[in-house]
Amino acid sequence: MTQSSLSNWPPYNFSAGPAMLPKAVMDKAQQEFTDWHGTGLSVMDFSHRGKDFLSIAEKAEADLRELMAIPEHYKVLFCSGGASFQFATVPMNLLRNKAVYVDTGIWGKKAIAEASKYGDVSVISALEQENGLTSIQSESRWRLPDSFDYLHFTTNETIGGIEFPETPGVAKGRLVADMSSNILSQPINVEDFSVIYAGAQKNIGPAGLSIVIVREDVLENSVPEYVPSLMQYKLMAENDSMYNTPPTYSWYLAGLVFDWIKQQGGVAEMAKRAEQRSSMLYSFIDNSRFYSNPNLSKFRSRMNIPFILADESLNEKFLFEAESCGLCYLKGHRSVGGMRASLYNAMPIAGVEALIEFMQAFEQRNA
Numbered sequence: 001m002t003q004s005s006l007s008n009w010p011p012y013n014f015s016a017g018p019a020m021l022p023k024a025v026m027d028k029a030q031q032e033f034t035d036w037h038g039t040g041l042s043v044m045d046f047s048h049r050g051k052d053f054l055s056i057a058e059k060a061e062a063d064l065r066e067l068m069a070i071p072e073h074y075k076v077l078f079c080s081g082g083a084s085f086q087f088a089t090v091p092m093n094l095l096r097n098k099a100v101y102v103d104t105g106i107w108g109k110k111a112i113a114e115a116s117k118y119g120d121v122s123v124i125s126a127l128e129q130e131n132g133l134t135s136i137q138s139e140s141r142w143r144l145p146d147s148f149d150y151l152h153f154t155t156n157e158t159i160g161g162i163e164f165p166e167t168p169g170v171a172k173g174r175l176v177a178d179m180s181s182n183i184l185s186q187p188i189n190v191e192d193f194s195v196i197y198a199g200a201q202k203n204i205g206p207a208g209l210s211i212v213i214v215r216e217d218v219l220e221n222s223v224p225e226y227v228p229s230l231m232q233y234k235l236m237a238e239n240d241s242m243y244n245t246p247p248t249y250s251w252y253l254a255g256l257v258f259d260w261i262k263q264q265g266g267v268a269e270m271a272k273r274a275e276q277r278s279s280m281l282y283s284f285i286d287n288s289r290f291y292s293n294p295n296l297s298k299f300r301s302r303m304n305i306p307f308i309l310a311d312e313s314l315n316e317k318f319l320f321e322a323e324s325c326g327l328c329y330l331k332g333h334r335s336v337g338g339m340r341a342s343l344y345n346a347m348p349i350a351g352v353e354a355l356i357e358f359m360q361a362f363e364q365r366n367a
């Protein structure tokens with residue numbers, strides 16, 4: 001395989017976030033950009049209280065409810081501030097006496113650091129090594145305090161590439177999950193959770209928006225006086241996420257993504273594709289001596305696949321050549337090094353095929 005025959009791909013964006021959106025969504029947004037549905041106006045400058053934006057907002061919520069089978073007694077909030085904002089918002093609304101946080105990587109640690117500012121946090125350090133591979137400690141070995149308000153975990157650790165294969169069985173109904181990097185990639189049972197939150201920029205839409213799904217009884221918690229209005233779930237819910245001006249354009253784009261997922265066949269179809277994409281890349285990596293992934297297969301993320309080269313001095317060359325072939329943002333997180341390919345819902349199979357073809361050719365030239 002020569003360099004030139006590898007360079008005909010459209011650019012594929014393997015960034016961990018902000019990540020690629022479906023091409024069809026981009027095209028639709030472009031089409032509607034200056035004239036939404038014959039109004040002659042852009043969604044960008046609709047009043048958030050006008051009927052046009054309200055119809056966009058309501059459809060986005062209805063589609064998300066349908067996709068995730070969100071029961072009536074859960075509210076859906078469209079918030080600004082990203083997932084990190086929720087690291088503080090969750091304890092402010094839910095932490096009264098003690099909360100349990102499961103640490104499976106960098107995002108979990110950040111959530112722990114933030115929650116610890118507001119109350120008593122009991123940490124389960126759940127990452128372990130098994131035969132040199134990273135895995136998640138079995139929940140039967142988690143040491144839980146006698147009583148706690150909620151158990152927080154990160155369904156997919158975007159940086160380490162570690163994903164819970166299923167929802168933990170402990171504390172069902174009292175789970176709080178950061179689903180930023182794998183929301184809408186598989187069916188889940190919302191009723192296992194008190195709160196689900198996700199920053200939008202991986203599987204939903206542009207950065208800055210986050211989605212919060214919160215069970216109604218949680219809204220009855222009294223919140224401390226100091227909690228900013230915009231961080232009170234109850235107030236946000238009472239105002240349909242429009243206590244202040246919401247991130248309207250991001251909300252609209254998220255709605256286009258939800259609609260696209262529905263058209264593709266819903267979350268079950270997203271799960272099928274995620275499985276297909278990730279198993280193609282993992283099996284290529286496992287069959288090569290040149291590339292490796294540090295995680296035990298049961299806990300490997302379907303969304304973010306870190307890998308290292310046997311000869312790390314080739315990293316820069318790998319990234320430079322990949323980029324020149326249209327394979328973008330493969331550099332690993334600065335805390336991990338190596339490479340990382342993020343394969344979110346919007347990544348077509350052809351993107352993974354292109355990556356594998358490139359990796360194979362790179363190995364042949366450099367091994």
Ligand SMILES: *Cc1c(COP(=O)(O)O)cnc(C)c1O
Pocket residue numbers: 017081082083084085107154156157158178179180181199200202207208
């Ligand atoms: C990206 C990410 C975040 C941070 O999101 P921000 O919008 O930058 O605050 C938090 N948690 C996980 C799991 C993520 O992947």
